[in-house]
Amino acid sequence: MPAIYWAAALLGLTVLISYIYIERYTVIVRKYTIPVRNLPEGFNGYTILHLTDLHGKRFGRRQARLIRLIRNLNYHVVVLTGDLVNKFWPDIKPAMELVKKLTGRPVYFVPGNHEWVTGFKAKEPLAQFGVRIIDNKAEKLFQDGSHIWIVGVDDPHLGRDRLDQAVAAVDDSAPRVLLAHSPGIFPGAVRNQIDLVIVGHTHGGQVRIPLLGALVVPGQGLFPRWDYGIYKTGRTTMVISCGLGESDLPIRFNIKPEVVLITLVNAKGKFS
Numbered sequence: 001m002p003a004i005y006w007a008a009a010l011l012g013l014t015v016l017i018s019y020i021y022i023e024r025y026t027v028i029v030r031k032y033t034i035p036v037r038n039l040p041e042g043f044n045g046y047t048i049l050h051l052t053d054l055h056g057k058r059f060g061r062r063q064a065r066l067i068r069l070i071r072n073l074n075y076h077v078v079v080l081t082g083d084l085v086n087k088f089w090p091d092i093k094p095a096m097e098l099v100k101k102l103t104g105r106p107v108y109f110v111p112g113n114h115e116w117v118t119g120f121k122a123k124e125p126l127a128q129f130g131v132r133i134i135d136n137k138a139e140k141l142f143q144d145g146s147h148i149w150i151v152g153v154d155d156p157h158l159g160r161d162r163l164d165q166a167v168a169a170v171d172d173s174a175p176r177v178l179l180a181h182s183p184g185i186f187p188g189a190v191r192n193q194i195d196l197v198i199v200g201h202t203h204g205g206q207v208r209i210p211l212l213g214a215l216v217v218p219g220q221g222l223f224p225r226w227d228y229g230i231y232k233t234g235r236t237t238m239v240i241s242c243g244l245g246e247s248d249l250p251i252r253f254n255i256k257p258e259v260v261l262i263t264l265v266n267a268k269g270k271f272s
Contacts, residue, residue: 023253024250029258029260030258032239032261035265037195037266038174040148041146045265046076046143047074049070050200050261052081052241054084054098055243055247059244075261076143080107082109082113082181082200085121092121106132108134110153110155115155134166135160136153136154139169147174149177150177151194153179161180163188177194178197180198180199181201183197183226184220196262201240202224202227202242205217226240227240228242228255243257243258244259
């Protein structure tokens with residue numbers, strides 16, 4: 001083969017490797033504004049920082065780049081929806097380097113499948129850092145004398161979720177925000193009149209084809225029903241984040257890692 005073809009092949013490979021690296025380590029901030037009916041006035045404009053699926057990945061030494069990005073954001077509460085670790089290298093240090101810097105605001109956590117596959121070794125360290133683990137539970141979240149409900153379920157991907165048990169603790173009509181690792185919880189959330197569902201797990205497919213989206217998602221197979229972004233049925237809105245890390249293959253294409261800011265606003269009009 002002529003040298004020019006070898007040079008072209010090498011250049012193409014270099015460009016591809018560079019692109020994959022940039023896709024994996026360029027973190028974007030994705031913002032959503034979600035109307036919620038009966039939202040207390042104190043929560044109008046309330047912003048949730050959603051982090052998910054770190055999978056033991058580091059963004060700079062001791063997560064310095066990621067922490068710097070987060071410190072420049074305005075938010076009221078942090079929610080972590082599982083898979084802080086990776087089953088192939090279950091080191092909890094990268095996750096704890098991040099979590100210990102999420103200070104000054106409430107932090108809630110629900111576990112994912114990689115937590116359980118690796119024995120949920122992060123449970124005690126999370127509690128030591130003041131993180132609220134809400135697995136099949138519900139708690140009131142207060143702001144300016146009013147409250148909403150934070151409902152959390154254990155990992156739906158492994159069938160550990162008990163949504164009926166969690167919502168049994170909800171004793172008034174205040175809005176309900178559900179934290180879960182994977183989007184399979186959505187039909188149950190609709191039945192239980194959840195206002196907002198926040199999940200991860202899908203990684204947005206990790207590889208997204210323009211105009212088609214994700215080809216495959218764990219637990220859903222080819223051409224998944226719920227892969228990324230916003231889904232809505234009746235009063236229930238679900239937001240799926242593509243997360244920060246990767247699981248089986250260290251590849252991202254057309255779907256950069258992200259942190260998500262979800263701002264709650266008073267809904268106008270009626271819901272079906």
